[in-house]
Amino acid sequence: MKIEVQNMSFRYPGQSEQVFDGFSLQLEENKIYGLLGKNGTGKSTLLYLIAGLLRPKSGSVCCDGIATYKKQAEILEEIFLVPEEFDLPSMTLRRYVELNSQFYPRFSQERLEACLRDFELTADLNLGALSMGQKKKVFMSFALATNTKVLLMDEPTNGLDIPSKSQFRKMVAQNMSDDQIIIISTHQVHDVEALLDHILMLNQRELLLNASVQEIMDKYVFEYRQPSEMEGVLYAEPTLQGNAVMAVRQEGQAETQVNLELLFNAVTKGLVK
Amino acid sequence: MKNFNMTRFGHVLKLDFAEGRKAMMWGALCMLLLYLFFFWFAYNIGMHSYNVTNWDSYIQHVCESVSAFSMIAMYIFFLITASTLYRGEQKKQQRIAWLMLPATNLEKFLSRWIYMLVFMLVGGVLTIVLADCIHIVWLQIADHPVHSMTKALVHNLPHTSQYNTLIEIVNIYLSFVVIHSLFLLGGVFFKKFHFIATSAILAIVFSVIVWTINSLGYRDTPTQSDPTMSDIVWMCINTGIITVFTWLAYWLFCRYQVVTHKFANI
Numbered sequence: 001m002k003i004e005v006q007n008m009s010f011r012y013p014g015q016s017e018q019v020f021d022g023f024s025l026q027l028e029e030n031k032i033y034g035l036l037g038k039n040g041t042g043k044s045t046l047l048y049l050i051a052g053l054l055r056p057k058s059g060s061v062c063c064d065g066i067a068t069y070k071k072q073a074e075i076l077e078e079i080f081l082v083p084e085e086f087d088l089p090s091m092t093l094r095r096y097v098e099l100n101s102q103f104y105p106r107f108s109q110e111r112l113e114a115c116l117r118d119f120e121l122t123a124d125l126n127l128g129a130l131s132m133g134q135k136k137k138v139f140m141s142f143a144l145a146t147n148t149k150v151l152l153m154d155e156p157t158n159g160l161d162i163p164s165k166s167q168f169r170k171m172v173a174q175n176m177s178d179d180q181i182i183i184i185s186t187h188q189v190h191d192v193e194a195l196l197d198h199i200l201m202l203n204q205r206e207l208l209l210n211a212s213v214q215e216i217m218d219k220y221v222f223e224y225r226q227p228s229e230m231e232g233v234l235y236a237e238p239t240l241q242g243n244a245v246m247a248v249r250q251e252g253q254a255e256t257q258v259n260l261e262l263l264f265n266a267v268t269k270g271l272v273k
Numbered sequence: 274m275k276n277f278n279m280t281r282f283g284h285v286l287k288l289d290f291a292e293g294r295k296a297m298m299w300g301a302l303c304m305l306l307l308y309l310f311f312f313w314f315a316y317n318i319g320m321h322s323y324n325v326t327n328w329d330s331y332i333q334h335v336c337e338s339v340s341a342f343s344m345i346a347m348y349i350f351f352l353i354t355a356s357t358l359y360r361g362e363q364k365k366q367q368r369i370a371w372l373m374l375p376a377t378n379l380e381k382f383l384s385r386w387i388y389m390l391v392f393m394l395v396g397g398v399l400t401i402v403l404a405d406c407i408h409i410v411w412l413q414i415a416d417h418p419v420h421s422m423t424k425a426l427v428h429n430l431p432h433t434s435q436y437n438t439l440i441e442i443v444n445i446y447l448s449f450v451v452i453h454s455l456f457l458l459g460g461v462f463f464k465k466f467h468f469i470a471t472s473a474i475l476a477i478v479f480s481v482i483v484w485t486i487n488s489l490g491y492r493d494t495p496t497q498s499d500p501t502m503s504d505i506v507w508m509c510i511n512t513g514i515i516t517v518f519t520w521l522a523y524w525l526f527c528r529y530q531v532v533t534h535k536f537a538n539i
Contacts, residue, residue, distance in 0.1 A: 012532055013530075013532055013535055014535055048531055051373060052372075053369060053372055053373070053530060053531040054530050054531060054532070055528070055530055071372065071377075071378060071527075072377065073278070073281065073375050073376050073377045073380070076373060076374070076375035076376070077375035079373070080373070081369065081373050083366065083369050085365075085366055086366045086369065086370065087364065087366040087367050087370065089291075089292050090295075091291070091292075095291070099284075099287060099288045099291055100288070102284045103281070103284060103374060103375040103376065104375065
């Protein structure tokens with residue numbers, strides 16, 4: 001499956017300001033995309049446009065060549081969206097799964113049970129009696145069990161406790177398949193840093209950065225340095241351990257893990273293109 | 274047909290009924306209490322207003338009054354049911370869940386329509402029969418002459434007689450369906466206050482039509498034209514309006530988006 005956004009423009013009905021203007025993007029399978037951006041830059045809107053919940057004013061958003069806004073059943077059964085906030089009906093989880101799993105041809109009951117187990121939940125739950133965090137765990141377990149080719153997650157770690165955040169990372173990594181595209185939109189960059197293959201950074205109407213994690217690691221290093229070692233530094237932030245810096249990687253220098261917070265700040269300040 | 278898969282449609286229907294079961298039960302309970310209230314009210318008001326000597330005709334009179342009120346209440350219930358067809362999707366979260374459900378727009382729309390039909394039958398019609406059964410049991414316990422409200426209601430429904438031809442009766446029922454389909458359209462069009470907003474629009478449109486007719490100096494005078502022909506024309510117009518309203522409702526539904534700040538779904 002391939003997602004193609006071509007020259008897409010969008011503004012909310014009744015509002016004069018464009019959210020996207022001539023926006024283009026291509027997403028390929030077997031990748032976990034991190035969608036980052038400041039508040040109000042259109043991250044959730046982009047997810048909704050990909051899911052077909054919004055209709056572009058011009059241009060197109062297609063999944064395998066089919067415009068998603070048409071909401072064709074064959075496309076919908078391959079896209080699952082985990083919104084930031086959601087409602088679950090007041091019924092048992094078993095009943096919920098029984099009613100909803102039939103819509104997803106590759107739904108895996110075993111995977112659902114494994115995910116629930118990882119989150120320390122059982123299948124005998126009453127959805128109406130769960131806390132928001134528990135609901136999120138249940139819904140994400142269900143999302144992963146649907147095994148759809150496109151999985152869109154809007155702030156998936158919001159409301160999760162600390163152990164659940166690492167469980168979440170583990171579950172996504174374990175259940176990711178080669179033909180899948182996962183897009184995670186988040187402000188909690190540290191929660192998903194280790195998961196991502198590709199970074200997309202949005203600013204008003206445009207894509208500030210569209211690069212794979214490997215490309216970023218090839219070009220830059222992220223480390224702590226003392227004030228006396230600031231040569232070649234593109235961006236730095238003072239911390240208790242010294243300066244957290246993003247610098248151009250020199251030949252022969254070892255790869256470092258991407259610090260998304262530094263990268264984000266450097267990109268939004270225009271220091272990195 | 275690519276747009277319709279029977280198995281998937283069955284799943285959507287099952288989901289709609291499972292999620293709407295509580296709403297249906299509450300709706301039916303409210304209507305049952307309303308019908309019972311009508312009977313209690315008519316029976317007690319009558320007792321205070323008249324010196325009851327003939328119990329048989331008094332109970333019959335009560336049943337006839339209650340059937341008239343119940344019929345009006347039932348029709349309003351039908352309109353409310355139609356206009357609240359997508360009330361569950363008023364909230365963004367619920368709308369996302371509904372729109373992301375892997376089924377075609379036609380399957381989702383049709384499933385809701387069938388749910389509405391069953392809701393109308395259960396909440397509006399079955400509860401009348403149930404309320405009537407309760408009345409009858411109570412009348413027997415109170416040692417009153419037994420009369421059925423349902424029987425009076427059925428008798429009051431428009432039906433063919435020496436004064437009304439079949440086509441006239443069909444037209445009467447079709448005009449009810451026209452109003453119903455307008456409320457269905459209002460239910461899809463408006464995001465909030467569906468029933469009130471649609472009623473307001475209906476009142477405005479109706480007033481404009483009446484005012485236009487009056488200002489044109491039109492008077493309903495007997496004409497020489499064939500009455501059956503005019504009935505057929507009206508039947509075609511009514512059927513056309515129902516089709517257009519229902520199609521518009523479906524068309525609007527297909528264009529549903531997750532936009533929260535607007536009052537209408539456009």
